[in-house]
Amino acid sequence: MSAAYWRSQSVAAIAEALASVPADADDKAKLKAISAAYPFGERRMYPYKIWLDCVAQHFGKVKKASERKAAIKIAAYEQATGKKFPRRDA
Numbered sequence: 001m002s003a004a005y006w007r008s009q010s011v012a013a014i015a016e017a018l019a020s021v022p023a024d025a026d027d028k029a030k031l032k033a034i035s036a037a038y039p040f041g042e043r044r045m046y047p048y049k050i051w052l053d054c055v056a057q058h059f060g061k062v063k064k065a066s067e068r069k070a071a072i073k074i075a076a077y078e079q080a081t082g083k084k085f086p087r088r089d090a
Contacts, residue, residue: 006040006050013039014058027059034058 017037021030034055040047074085 003046003050006047007054009039010047010051010054013037014054031055031059 014034014037017033018030021033038051040051042048043051077085
């Protein structure tokens, strides 16, 4: 099955779990409900990876691929040179 299938199933399960939690619930209660709603049986392999990605996206903890690659390049530069990476916004 494709990533789109696993992702759509994950998003639907997360939405259903959040509907059962009060709107003013804290993130810990939301995460507990989401965790209990895992729809794919055993928590391993590709479906679980997609599930974790969807959960992280819900909580806003996933960066875009380009941001992750940039962070890796910056860390490599800083480790190789021993200097902080020069930033435009600083």
